[in-house]
Amino acid sequence: xxxxxxxxxxxxxxxxxxxxxxxxxxxxxxxxxxxxxxxxxxxxxxxxxxxxxxxxxxxxxxxxxxxxxxxxxxxxxxxxxxxxxxxxxxxxxxxxxxxxxxxxxxxxxxxxxxxxxxxxxxxxxxxxxxxxxxxxxxxxxxxxxxxxxxxxxxxxxxxxxxxxxxxxxxxxxxxxxxxxxxxxxxxxxxxxxxxxxxxxxxxxxxxxxxxxxxxxxxxxxxxxxxxxxxxxxxxxxxxxxxxxxxxxxxxxxxxxxxxxxxxxxxxxxxxxxxxxxxxxxxxxxxxxxxxxxxxxxxxxxxxxxxxxxxxxxxxxxxxxxxxxxxxxxxxxxxxxxxxxxxxxxxxxxxxxxxxxxxxxxxxxxxxxxxxxxxx
Ligand SMILES: *Cc1c(COP(=O)(O)O)cnc(C)c1O
Numbered sequence: 001x002x003x004x005x006x007x008x009x010x011x012x013x014x015x016x017x018x019x020x021x022x023x024x025x026x027x028x029x030x031x032x033x034x035x036x037x038x039x040x041x042x043x044x045x046x047x048x049x050x051x052x053x054x055x056x057x058x059x060x061x062x063x064x065x066x067x068x069x070x071x072x073x074x075x076x077x078x079x080x081x082x083x084x085x086x087x088x089x090x091x092x093x094x095x096x097x098x099x100x101x102x103x104x105x106x107x108x109x110x111x112x113x114x115x116x117x118x119x120x121x122x123x124x125x126x127x128x129x130x131x132x133x134x135x136x137x138x139x140x141x142x143x144x145x146x147x148x149x150x151x152x153x154x155x156x157x158x159x160x161x162x163x164x165x166x167x168x169x170x171x172x173x174x175x176x177x178x179x180x181x182x183x184x185x186x187x188x189x190x191x192x193x194x195x196x197x198x199x200x201x202x203x204x205x206x207x208x209x210x211x212x213x214x215x216x217x218x219x220x221x222x223x224x225x226x227x228x229x230x231x232x233x234x235x236x237x238x239x240x241x242x243x244x245x246x247x248x249x250x251x252x253x254x255x256x257x258x259x260x261x262x263x264x265x266x267x268x269x270x271x272x273x274x275x276x277x278x279x280x281x282x283x284x285x286x287x288x289x290x291x292x293x294x295x296x297x298x299x300x301x302x303x304x305x306x307x308x309x310x311x312x313x314x315x316x317x318x319x320x321x322x323x324x325x326x327x328x329x330x331x332x333x334x335x336x337x338x339x340x341x342x343x344x345x346x347x348x349x350x351x352x353x354x355x356x357x358x359x360x361x362x363x364x365x366x367x368x369x370x371x372x373x374x375x
Pocket of ligand 1: 133
């Protein structure tokens with residue numbers, strides 16, 4: 001018997017075809033001079049069309065899109081922004097950079113996204129915005145959050161970095177708030193290597209963010225290098241946008257591939273004492289990252305399952321930590337769902353062309369381990 005490890009199963013990798021490499025080669029050869037923005041404008045227009053949003057600004061990262069959008073809303077010192085405790089730090093970092101305070105509240109046990117009742121309870125006279133992060137493709141309860149935002153006069157912002165392909169009663173994630181932000185980091189459903197986009201239907205916010213995105217230079221300013229305020233430099237390059245154009249032309253296939261991977265896992269794992277990303281009636285989940293949450297009360301050792309993955313040359317990925325457990329934030333022991341979820345959950349490998357056999361291989365390790373733990 002060979003002691004060679006079975007082939008490595010990465011947790012994620014982009015789907016790159018001849019279309020991406022051809023567009024990138026064209027941008028590298030020809031995308032200069034008068035043509036230096038061609039792929040950027042085309043990418044923004046394709047993304048707007050996909051999302052059904054009026055305005056879009058391509059950025060160098062999802063974090064940059066969030067940072068500029070929040071700056072455009074005037075969020076700053078003394079303001080509070082309410083978001084879920086379970087989150088990637090990128091959602092909270094722009095709030096901190098602007099001198100505002102992230103208020104971390106608990107999430108719902110089924111969607112792993114903002115608990116509307118906890119949001120409402122956290123509102124103070126300083127609250128300026130609610131940041132709805134659609135975690136792992138799952139959707140926040142947008143009806144409840146829109147209602148709370150309207151009643152309290154707050155901005156509702158969508159961080160849809162993980163929700164390409166997700167929709168809520170026919171409306172795409174990222175198109176429902178005052179603005180939406182997406183990421184095209186190499187791990188995301190569509191990628192430009194690094195990159196992001198800011199989207200909105202609000203014309204005046206768009207104009208403010210456009211000026212901010214150009215180092216504070218208004219687009220109708222006649223004086224060269226005249227900045228009316230200190231802005232940002234979070235632009236996407238034409239080279240990255242070329243890759244993005246190819247990705248968005250394939251977006252339906254890329255989302256379908258993510259959904260196929262999820263469904264194959266779900267089919268094999270459904271009998272185990274665990275739950276996976278939900279897809280409530282009226283919604284569609286883009287399933288960025290298929291995730292298992294072992295049922296409460298079932299003995300489960302996350303580190304042991306990760307070790308079993310490693311022994312089989314499979315990449316596992318821990319669920320996000322509650323941000324309130326990181327050194328930069330205040331402890332929030334009352335967020336019991338967030339604390340409990342984090343210990344019981346793992347993300348499974350999910351790249352677009354992951355084979356049925358490899359999905360079965362991952363699922364076998366999960367099944368052996370979860371059953372073993374209950375025995
Ligand atoms: C990836 C991600 C971001 C940040 O995007 P970058 O492009 O890496 O800056 C923000 N929010 C969420 C929820 C993400 O998953």
